[in-house]
Structure formats: C-alpha cells, structure tokens
Amino acid sequence: MSLLFSPYTLSSPKGSLSLSNRIVVAPMCQYSAVNGQAQDWHLMHWGNLLNSGAGLFIIEATGVTPEGRITPACLGLWDDATELALLDKLTRARNLAPKIPVFIQLAHAGRKASSATPWQGGHLLSHDQGGWETLAPSAIPQLDGERLPHELSKGELQEMITAFVQAAQRAERIGVDGIELHGAHGYLLHQFLSPISNQRTDEYGGSYENRIRFLLELFTAVRAAYQGVLGIRISASDWIEGGWTPEETADFAARLKPLGCNFVHISSGGISPSQKIAIGPNYQVPFAKIVKDKSGIPTMAVGLITEPEQAEAILQAGDADLIALARAFLYKPRWAWEAAAALGGTVLANERYWRCLPREAQAIFGAVKVGQR
Helix, strand or coil, rough: CCCCCCEEEEEEEEEEECCCCCCCCCCCCCCEEEEEEHHHHHHHHHHHHHHHCEEEEEEEECCCCHEEEECCCCCEEECHHHHHHHHHHHHHHHCCCCCCEEEEEEEECCCHHHHHHHHHHCCCHHHHCCCCCCCCCCCCCCCCCCCCCEEEHHHHHHHHHHHHHHHHHHHHHHCCEEEEEECCCHHHHHHHHCCCCCCCCCCCCCCCHHHCCCHHHHHHHHHHHHHCCEEEEEEEEEEEEEECCHHHHHHHHHHHHHHHHCCEEECCCCCCCCCCCCCCCCCCCHHHHHHHHHHHHHCECCCCCCCHHHHHHHHCCCCCCEEEHHHHHCCCCCCCHHHHHHCCCCCCHHHHHHHCCCCHHHHHHCEEEEEEE
16 A cells, blocks of 8 residues: 555544645745735635645634734734634535545744845835844844844743634634644744844853743743644754754754644754755655654654655655655645555546546546545
C-alpha cells in the first residue's frame, strides 16, 4: 500500500484526529480580505481546495491583531466581525466538499507587516499608503533603509500572548480541527528565534535559551486555552551565517513536545534578504528528517515536492510523516487525484465529479476511487 494514501492520526488532549491520507494543503496567503474579513474569494478558494482529495487543509496565515497582518488585505481573526466572516465562508465551503479536517494558521507578521501585496511590489507601506507601525523583538528593520519597527516591551509581549490565545479561542468557536502557529518565514515568532532579528539584552534575547523563551511561553498559553490539535510551522534554517540552525530547530521541537505540541511543519528562510537558499527538489526535507529524528513529533515536509513518486519516497524513507504542498495545488487543484491514480490510492471526492475520470486512467492506474462524505 502507498504510504502517501495510508491514514494518519494526530493526537491531542481533546482526542484523536484521523486523516484519510498524508497529503496536506499548506497555508497560502491570498491577500483578498477586507478589514481582515474573509470574502467570496475565500469561499471559492477554500471550496476548491477542500475538493482536492488532500487529507488535511490549512487556512492561510491569519493575523491575531490588525497590526499582525502582512498586508492590509490579509485575513484576520481578532474580533467578532472577522470571526463571523470566517465562520460564514468556511461553513459554506465545507458544506460543498467532502468532509476533511481543516486547520488554521495563526500569525503575526512583526517587522514584515504593513506591506503591499506581492503584485503591488511587497514594499513596506508608509502611513500615507495605509501602513502602520510594525512590531519586532528588536528595533531592526527587515530591509536596510526601512523605518525601524517598535521594539516590544515585556508588557507588550504578554499582550501578544493574549492576542494569540484569544484568536485560538475564536478558531475553536469557528469549528476548525486544529491550529498551526506560524513560527516561520521571518514573521514575528521566527524573529524571536533568530539572532539575526533578535538582539534584545533582556531574558528574551541573546542566548539560544533566551531567544526561545517567548515562543515557549506563548505555546504554553495557547495550549492551556485550546485542547485540539496544536502545532507550529518553523523555519529550520535562516540560510545565512550566524542565523537560526536546523540543530536548534530540532532541539526547540523536542522542548515543545512535553508542552503538548502535536506536529511540526518544517520550512526555512525568510528572516533576511541576504539568505542564500540552495533551492531544488526536496531541499527542505533533510531539515524535516533532523527534526523528526530528534523530537519524535509528527513532522510535515514541504518545499518543491511536486511529483507523487517523490512524495511517496520521502515517506518510505522515514524522513517525514506528512507531505505538504502549496503552489502545486494552485496549479493542479486535483493533484491528489493524479497522485492516487499513480500510486493506487483512494481519495474522497464530491459526487458531482464522479463521472470525470478518464477511462485510460482507470485502465492504466486502476482509477482514482471515490467515496461519499
């Protein structure tokens, strides 16, 4: 049997969550919200990906405060209006798709907030352009020449923890099946981990022990408030000399395990424009293996995994437990169907699509089998 299409179980204090296969739709920002509120684009986008055949879908980075958004068009979950909009669009999308688990990624962009959308250049917005003051562990900008972010005080760190906790509680009311904290790609939580961005002189900066302190406190607080599946996405390497390392990532993940961490999603980069990433197929998989071997936490691998046989080989080698894809699903929304045909697996599919399978696929690959909700 294909490991990619074997079931997988994630455990939490609330109980076990079963995934029908090990394919994960990774969170992908859509920059399509209005005042943080989900729109019809999200309904269409989520409905499409919920019909993808993947075993798990993760909603994009969702700001826990207005200032935590990457752009003014990013999704949020900080008040009743954002909660109700998300609930409405997600409920409608789920009613139009097979029943698969949905997670949400809670995030704060830190010094990378207040930015233009990618198709508008991605630059830091001025106040006249609708931008706002950014926040960070230290008053160090992402790019040379940008205005300095505000260095968070100890009191403000506690307020930030409260914002994450309240967003997690809202997520639970919405009915998501799990939460992923965004500790990657140069955003606020990653900024605390990396010595490139965290040059504080108090107990939250300097040494490795100090740099991980805020995230450990934040994770502990969210876990106390939320009993469902809870994990974190981590950039395993800054890809820059003197930055955060895979070995530190593995140790950090191991420390999260006794705090109730149910999975880790391993990515890399984002902390500095000086990063030198060795991009290629599977380029982040070795990081996932290091973390998996050290921590024993269920691990997601992601990054230029595009072919079914490639994903299967990663699992067969024991390098990860789950395979996450992002842009591949935008290009091929039924990627999991093709993978099932190639590997002899099965997927859940909406009955309205049952008649679409090409006969040659059925004859050669044994068909993508479909089941009712």
